[in-house]
Amino acid sequence: MQYRTDKQGNRLSVLGFGCMRLPQKGGKIDMEETEKELMAAYSEGINYFDTAYIYGGSEAAIGEIFQKNAIRDKVFIATKLPQYLITSRAGIDKYFNEQLSRLRTDYIDYYLMHHLTDIAMWEKLKKVGIIEWIEEKKKTGAIKNAGFSYHGNSDGFIRILEDYDWDICQVQYNYYDEHTQAGAAGVKAAYAKGVPVIIMEPLRGGKLVNLLPESAKKIMSESGRGWSPAAWSFRWLYDQPEVTVVLSGMNSMQMLEENIKTATDSGIGDLSDGDREVLEKVIEKIREKEKVGCTGCRYCMPCPKGVDIPGIFSAYNIMFTESFSQGRIQHAQTVGLTKEPSFASQCVGCGKCEKHCPQGIEIRRMLKEADKALRPLHYKIGLKIARKFMYRKTK
Numbered sequence: 001m002q003y004r005t006d007k008q009g010n011r012l013s014v015l016g017f018g019c020m021r022l023p024q025k026g027g028k029i030d031m032e033e034t035e036k037e038l039m040a041a042y043s044e045g046i047n048y049f050d051t052a053y054i055y056g057g058s059e060a061a062i063g064e065i066f067q068k069n070a071i072r073d074k075v076f077i078a079t080k081l082p083q084y085l086i087t088s089r090a091g092i093d094k095y096f097n098e099q100l101s102r103l104r105t106d107y108i109d110y111y112l113m114h115h116l117t118d119i120a121m122w123e124k125l126k127k128v129g130i131i132e133w134i135e136e137k138k139k140t141g142a143i144k145n146a147g148f149s150y151h152g153n154s155d156g157f158i159r160i161l162e163d164y165d166w167d168i169c170q171v172q173y174n175y176y177d178e179h180t181q182a183g184a185a186g187v188k189a190a191y192a193k194g195v196p197v198i199i200m201e202p203l204r205g206g207k208l209v210n211l212l213p214e215s216a217k218k219i220m221s222e223s224g225r226g227w228s229p230a231a232w233s234f235r236w237l238y239d240q241p242e243v244t245v246v247l248s249g250m251n252s253m254q255m256l257e258e259n260i261k262t263a264t265d266s267g268i269g270d271l272s273d274g275d276r277e278v279l280e281k282v283i284e285k286i287r288e289k290e291k292v293g294c295t296g297c298r299y300c301m302p303c304p305k306g307v308d309i310p311g312i313f314s315a316y317n318i319m320f321t322e323s324f325s326q327g328r329i330q331h332a333q334t335v336g337l338t339k340e341p342s343f344a345s346q347c348v349g350c351g352k353c354e355k356h357c358p359q360g361i362e363i364r365r366m367l368k369e370a371d372k373a374l375r376p377l378h379y380k381i382g383l384k385i386a387r388k389f390m391y392r393k394t395k
């Protein structure tokens with residue numbers, strides 16, 4: 001196993017264990033299998049375990065297994081505050097104490113604000129006193145490091161990053177998503193600020209393995225590298241010094257073994273120009289299914305009316321490369337749930353963006369098409385309810 005360091009000099013395994021979907025049996029976490037996998041991961045050098053308040057039963061399972069095997073002080077636990085449920089400072093304490101009890105510990109190594117999509121969410125937490133709360137917990141040692149996990153666009157990510165002295169951040173990032181969500185711009189900004197970056201969705205929820213077109217798999221196998229589609233994804237990440245830990249939800253021993261092998265064999269600067277060309281060709285194959293040839297370069301931004309052009313096109317494309325629902329989820333996260341929404345319907349047709357698009361995309365026409373597909377009536381109703389809940393008043 002290889003290790004990269006955090007701000008305090010802790011050595012974190014480059015491969016982290018994502019505990020969102022632990023092995024199941026009879027509708028419950030299979031504790032026997034979970035223990036086998038977590039302990040195998042630990043004995044192979046994995047020391048970073050990621051969970052969250054809302055990952056059904058995950059915190060309690062980890063707590064039980066780490067206590068039983070007496071390894072709590074030998075591993076790093078990252079868990080997350082369900083910030084979307086917080087309306088008061090007392091609420092923060094309530095969830096935090098419950099998490100300590102579930103995890104059978106009196107401190108959390110990395111405590112993250114879960115699923116921020118916008119600076120407004122962070123501002124809301126600040127209003128209920130989160131900064132003072134974090135500082136207090138750090139003083140007592142109940143929290144060792146504070147951070148946030150993020151799902152909005154790169155501008156929002158950078159605003160949150162710059163607003164506080166974070167110890168860590170967590171973003172979705174993979175070779176296909178190089179320019180979506182926080183993207184390379186966000187990852188590089190965090191690195192420049194000295195904030196370690198934890199990567200989630202290295203395989204885009206398994207899609208870069210399961211939904212990879214046959215033509216793309218062929219390009220990978222003809223490269224002669226002998227790497228699996230998953231290994232290509234991990235190697236692209238490990239190659240970058242900006243990446244600290246890559247999370248993987250490994251729910252079989254075979255997957256665990258393969259991922260450990262990749263994490264052991266690869267490192268910063270290992271990808272050759274030829275390897276990068278292979279991945280570019282793979283991306284082209286995936287993109288053949290896309291509706292808009294948007295590369296996410298952002299030359300068209302900012303739009304004077306606040307339309308998130310690349311965010312909308314990315315979500316629209318996901319509808320065709322993955323599924324309609326996945327595209328709409330992405331659209332909600334990056335476009336619809338931000339404090340100031342950035343819908344295609346806000347476009348007034350000024351044409352400024354089209355002058356800057358190197359791909360020659362008819363942005364105005366494509367925005368209309370994307371909006372129609374992305375926002376059917378049921379989506380609009382659901383989003384309205386979600387926004388009401390998210391932006392309700394704090395005490």
Ligand code: SF4
Nearest residue numbers: 303347348350351353
């Ligand atoms: S045409 Fe529409 S999307 Fe493009 S810059 Fe003008 S308002 Fe924004």
Ligand code: SF4
Nearest residue numbers: 294295297298300357
């Ligand atoms: S300039 Fe064109 S390719 Fe680049 S993000 Fe905007 S629409 Fe996409």
